Every structure is written in structure tokens, then in C-alpha cells.
Amino acid sequence: MPHKMIASDEKPLHLKKGKRIECNGERGTVLYVGEVPPTSGVWLGIEWDDPSRGKHDGLHEGDRYFQTRHPTSGSFVRPLKVDFGRSFLSALKDRYREIKGDDTYGVDPTKLSQLKRELNVRFIEIVGLDQVNKIQSCLKDLQVAGLRDEKISKGDQKGLISEECPAIQELDLSRNLLSDWITVAEIVAELPCLRVLNLSENLIQVPDDPESISHCFKSLEHMVLGKMEYSWDDVMTCIKMWPNIQELQIPSNNISKLATPPLLHALQSLDLQANPIGDWEEVNKLGILPGLETLNVSEIGVKVIRFPEGHKTSLFPSLKRLIVQENKIEEWVSISELNKLTALQSLRILQNPVVDMFDTRTSRQLVIARIGSLTNLNGVEIQAMERKWSERDYIKQAATIKLRMKIPDKDFIKIHPRYAELVEKHGEPEEGELVLSHTTSLSSTLIDLVICSPQRPGVKISKKLPKTMTVQRLKVLVNKILNFNDPRCLGLKLTNPKHPGMEINLDNDQKSLDYFSADTGDVVVVQQSTER
Structure with missing residues (x-):
């Protein structure tokens, strides 16, 4: 009933x-x-x-x-x-209290270290946080206000906020009790200087009529909306409220699908960290943004980076800084794809399988050689001499792999698209610089391989195997060694520590190891797939 x-x-x-x-x-x-x-x-x-x-x-x-x-x-x-929260000014005055014996206001010393920790959480980067520990002359001069976790649920009587603290430029309202955008708009409307607003960890309902309150956010340039449970459609609805937005951080939401954004043409920086996107094709939908200079797509689960066919791409024409850390990128071809970006200067790519398989120095050299425009890698500037020797070493390695694998030119260029450009720049490697293995004894039909898997960290097994062994038989053997559930769900890849950048997918179960040019010293990298 x-x-x-x-x-x-x-x-x-x-x-x-x-x-x-x-x-x-x-x-x-x-x-x-x-x-x-x-x-x-x-x-x-x-x-x-x-x-x-x-x-x-x-x-x-x-x-x-x-x-x-x-x-x-x-x-x-x-x-x-139940606690229904309190007003904005109540929280502001409580946190920024008058210091006895002085006619100034400032940060409560007992809360200062907590405040700095709160404002510097990993997925939030707000400009000017160092100003927080400077004593402000009074609330009227307060420019950076940190009000995280203060149970704010409402504004104040009209006119009071603008009278008490009109100079606020950066405001952290994360993890409060705000429930609707009307309330947020009422607060922001009285802060004419506001440029940066952080509303992370407030479960605010998406507005029905965002355009009607857009005038309240006209000064806003930088919005942070982490852990709001928003989809991309929700964000696109909200974006109508912020006519002058230039920097948008929306990490750790429910964004799995993207769409070509019609209202973000002024956007310069976009943070999508830790959203379950998974597919780089979704990221490419953002490529029409003409002014986008910084893109953070770390922790989104991508395995492969691909752009449309061609030497360069028209996507992301202004992109200078790209962050793809903590993803699942497995192949060096994905790194070479980034060379298609015409404006790329800075890349962060740590904690991806493709770079983790080698030592830091080797991985760094390979990335530098494959992306010609980079000036900064993982926060470290690339010097001219470092680029020169990275590219020269890369030419030697690539030429060695080409000879060993007998790769046709057209297939080789797909794997090493900068090779011809680098040879023209530095010259062909000398024959003596190419190191090829030779096996001439009766035991040459057997090869020593190392078997390992990122899903079994710390486990490396050496095996002497016949070159005639098929990939199918190798999968059965690997399945027994590493205790996977089903050999049919295994993907195998051949690499070699002495030849960084060599990747051969063992993608035909009926072919032998000899067909794939497997040789002593090679490493079989095993990956269990969830698909069959």
C-alpha cells in the first residue's frame, strides 16, 4: 500500500x-x-x-x-x-578566523597542514595554493579559499557573500553537502573575481536548464569535478553553464563513452584521469578541439593508441602536453603513433607495459627516437645530445631486427615509421654495428627461451625448446608452467632484451617458432585474455 x-x-x-x-x-x-x-x-x-x-x-x-x-x-x-549542513559564510568564517591581538584574518594554524593536504589531492591541481599559508589582511582581501569538507549545503542572504569576501579567485568546495547547481550558482554569482572552482565529491544533480544560470559563472575559467558520478552527457549538459571555461578536470567519474564536444572550442586543458574509457577511438573524438593544449588520459585502461592513416594527423592540432600514465599500452607501434601529433612537446607515459619491459634508460631512448617532436619526457627535459644518440642507437637496433626477421620493407615501415627519416638524418649504420646471432652446432635445432608474464610478476622460466614447436603446443606448455586456466585464452609475444623494440606477435597457432624467427635469448611474454 x-x-x-x-x-x-x-x-x-x-x-x-x-x-x-x-x-x-x-x-x-x-x-x-x-x-x-x-x-x-x-x-x-x-x-x-x-x-x-x-x-x-x-x-x-x-x-x-x-x-x-x-x-x-x-x-x-x-x-x-541528521545534519543538513550550513551556509557558505558560516563555514568561511569558521575556517578563516580573526587572529587575537591582530586585526587580520588568516588560516587557523591547527588546520593549515590539513588544508594543504586536502587541496593537493592527486587528481586536483589548483593554481596558487601556496597563497593559502600567507596571512590575508582580512576576508575582503581573501583570494584563495579552501572549504573542503565543511558541510556547506546552502548560500547566504543575497549580498552578504559579495560584501564579506568579494576578492576570492580560487575556491575549493569539494566534499560538502551541495545537492543542486542553483545553490552553487547563487554562491558563485556573488564572487565576481572567481576563476577556479572545485566541486569534487559533491553528488550534485545535473541541472534541467543550465543556460538559465550561465550568467553566474561568467568569470569562471577552471572547473574541477572529480568523483561526481557524471557521464560524458552529464558533463556536456553542465558545460552550458560555463561560457568561458578554459580548463576542465573531470577525473574519476562514470565516463566510458565520449562524443564530439560542440561547446568546448575554447578549452585549453582537459583531465579525464581514471575514467573507464578503455578505447582510444573514444579519445580521438576529442581531436577536433582546436585549442586543446593539455590532455590527461592516465588510468583510463587503453591498450592501443591509433590515429587515422597517414604520416601526420589533423587531430589535436594544438596538443602540446599528453599524459597517458598508468594505462595498459603494450606495443611500441602505439608510441610511434604519437609521432603523428604535429604539436606534441611533452609526454608522460610511465607505468605502461610497453615501457616497463625494459630498464628506464632503454625505454626512454626508444620513446625519444620514435617521437621526433618531444622536448620533455616524464618531466625531464630532452637535451640535443640525448636525442642524437637515442636516434642513432635506435637505427642500429631497427636495422638488426630487419635483417634478422627478414621483414619486407612495407611491413618494416609500419613498425618503424621514423626509420627512413632517421637514416636520412644520421646515415645508415655500419655493417659491423649490426649484431646477429649464429647457431651452427647440432643443438641449433634447440633454442633457449625465457617465459614470463606481467600477470605472474617475478616468475621467469628458462626453457630449451625445438624450433619446430608450434605456437599451439607452446601455449599448452606455457599454460602448465604459469597455471593459467585455458591455453586458448593466451596471447604470446616474442621480445629480446638485446634488441629493444623488437615485438613479434605469435598470432598463428599452426606455425612453428622457426617461422617467427625465434632464437636463443628471446623472451616469450604471455598475456591472458578474457576473450575467446
């Missing part, structure tokens, strides 16, 4: 569906306000941020009061037990 909710004109202002609350240190969202028979009085139906905090999904004693996303994230709480 459905139960009647209290009419809106019968409720106190704070008792409304969608409001954010805190109770005993736990955060949640109000989804129901009304009676829960047979008890009397008002109850709040809460969806808790932590699903283990609740007891049900809004179905109680056979009646549906509300619906949560998780089966155990809902429960009922009396209003008197």
Missing part, C-alpha cells in the same frame, strides 16, 4: 527530496520525506553513499517508499538525527 508523502508546503525548507545530509559521519541523499506506518511522525528515506550503511533499497514491509541504486544502500532516519 503506497503512503502519502508530506506536501512540499508542509515541510521545513531543508526536508526535500534530493538534499544531501550527513549522519554519524556517513553521507547520503534524501529520497523520501513522510510517514512510515505504523509509526507516527516524519521519516527521511536515505540513499547512503556507502551501500553497506543501509538495510534495503526503499522497499519496506512490502511497500515501496523510494528506489536506491544498490539493494542495501537505503534506510529510514528521523530528521533530528
Whole structure:
């Protein structure tokens, strides 16, 4: 039997569906306000941020009061037990208090170290944080305000904020109790100098009419929206509120699919870190942004980087800085693809399998040689002499691999697209610089291989195997050695520490090791796939 909710004109202002609350240190969202028979009085139906905090999904004693996303994230709480938050100025004055004996305001010394930690969390980079530990002459001169985790849920009487603190340029409102963009707009509208706003970890509902409040955000240039549970469509709706946005950070959201953005042509910097995107083709949809100079796509799960066919790409015409750290990039061809970017100068690519398979120095040389425009790699400047010797060593390695594998020219260029350009620049390597292995004894039909897998860290097995062994038989052997579930789900790749950049996919189960030019000293890298 459905139960009647209290009419809106019968409720106190704070008792409304969608409001954010805190109770005993736990955060949640109000989804129901009304009676829960047979008890009397008002109850709040809460969806808790932590699903283990609740007891049900809004179905109680056979009646549906509300619906949560998780089966155990809902429960009922009396209003008197709930903290509905406080106003912006209440929090501001509490954190930036008057120092006794001096007519100045400043950061409470007992909170300063905490404040600096809060504002410097990994996925948030706000300009000018060093100003926080400078004593401000008064609230009217305060330019950087850190109000993280202050239970702010509302603004103040119109005109009070602009009177008390009109000079704020950078504002951190992360992890508060803000629930709607109207409230945010009311606060921001009274901060005419605001350039940077951080609203991370507030579960704010996407607005129905974003254009109607866009005038409130006209001074805003940099927005941070981490851990908001937003999709790309949600972000594209919100972007209509920020007509002059230049830098957008939206890490750790629910963004898996991207689309060509129609309203981001002024954007210079975009942070998509730790979103479950997975496919580089989605990233390429952002390539039409004419002014985008910095792109952070670390921790998004990509394995392969590809751009359209051609020597250079028209995508990302202004991109100077690219961050692809902590992904799953496995092949050097993906690194060579980045050479197609016409403006790329700085790259961060640490913690990817492709660079982790070699020592830091070798991996650095290979990346430098494959991307001609780089001036900075992983935060370290590339000197002219370093580039010269990286490229010369790369030519020797590539030429050795070409001779050993007998690769046709057209296939070799696909793997090493800069080779001809570098040979023209530095000249062909001398014959004596190419090191090829020769086996002439009766045992030459056997080769020593090392078997390893990134999914079995620390395990390296040496095996003497016949060149005539097929890939299919090798998979069965590897499956037994490394204890994988199914040899059919294994992918094998041949590499060699002495020839960095050599990658041969053992992609035909019926072919022999000799067919793939396997030789003593090669390493078989094993990867278990979830697909069959």
C-alpha cells in the first residue's frame, strides 16, 4: 500500500527530496520525506553513499517508499538525527578566523597542514595554493579559499557573500553537502573575481536548464569535478553553464563513452584521469578541439593508441602536453603513433607495459627516437645530445631486427615509421654495428627461451625448446608452467632484451617458432585474455 508523502508546503525548507545530509559521519541523499506506518511522525528515506550503511533499497514491509541504486544502500532516519549542513559564510568564517591581538584574518594554524593536504589531492591541481599559508589582511582581501569538507549545503542572504569576501579567485568546495547547481550558482554569482572552482565529491544533480544560470559563472575559467558520478552527457549538459571555461578536470567519474564536444572550442586543458574509457577511438573524438593544449588520459585502461592513416594527423592540432600514465599500452607501434601529433612537446607515459619491459634508460631512448617532436619526457627535459644518440642507437637496433626477421620493407615501415627519416638524418649504420646471432652446432635445432608474464610478476622460466614447436603446443606448455586456466585464452609475444623494440606477435597457432624467427635469448611474454 503506497503512503502519502508530506506536501512540499508542509515541510521545513531543508526536508526535500534530493538534499544531501550527513549522519554519524556517513553521507547520503534524501529520497523520501513522510510517514512510515505504523509509526507516527516524519521519516527521511536515505540513499547512503556507502551501500553497506543501509538495510534495503526503499522497499519496506512490502511497500515501496523510494528506489536506491544498490539493494542495501537505503534506510529510514528521523530528521533530528541528521545534519543538513550550513551556509557558505558560516563555514568561511569558521575556517578563516580573526587572529587575537591582530586585526587580520588568516588560516587557523591547527588546520593549515590539513588544508594543504586536502587541496593537493592527486587528481586536483589548483593554481596558487601556496597563497593559502600567507596571512590575508582580512576576508575582503581573501583570494584563495579552501572549504573542503565543511558541510556547506546552502548560500547566504543575497549580498552578504559579495560584501564579506568579494576578492576570492580560487575556491575549493569539494566534499560538502551541495545537492543542486542553483545553490552553487547563487554562491558563485556573488564572487565576481572567481576563476577556479572545485566541486569534487559533491553528488550534485545535473541541472534541467543550465543556460538559465550561465550568467553566474561568467568569470569562471577552471572547473574541477572529480568523483561526481557524471557521464560524458552529464558533463556536456553542465558545460552550458560555463561560457568561458578554459580548463576542465573531470577525473574519476562514470565516463566510458565520449562524443564530439560542440561547446568546448575554447578549452585549453582537459583531465579525464581514471575514467573507464578503455578505447582510444573514444579519445580521438576529442581531436577536433582546436585549442586543446593539455590532455590527461592516465588510468583510463587503453591498450592501443591509433590515429587515422597517414604520416601526420589533423587531430589535436594544438596538443602540446599528453599524459597517458598508468594505462595498459603494450606495443611500441602505439608510441610511434604519437609521432603523428604535429604539436606534441611533452609526454608522460610511465607505468605502461610497453615501457616497463625494459630498464628506464632503454625505454626512454626508444620513446625519444620514435617521437621526433618531444622536448620533455616524464618531466625531464630532452637535451640535443640525448636525442642524437637515442636516434642513432635506435637505427642500429631497427636495422638488426630487419635483417634478422627478414621483414619486407612495407611491413618494416609500419613498425618503424621514423626509420627512413632517421637514416636520412644520421646515415645508415655500419655493417659491423649490426649484431646477429649464429647457431651452427647440432643443438641449433634447440633454442633457449625465457617465459614470463606481467600477470605472474617475478616468475621467469628458462626453457630449451625445438624450433619446430608450434605456437599451439607452446601455449599448452606455457599454460602448465604459469597455471593459467585455458591455453586458448593466451596471447604470446616474442621480445629480446638485446634488441629493444623488437615485438613479434605469435598470432598463428599452426606455425612453428622457426617461422617467427625465434632464437636463443628471446623472451616469450604471455598475456591472458578474457576473450575467446
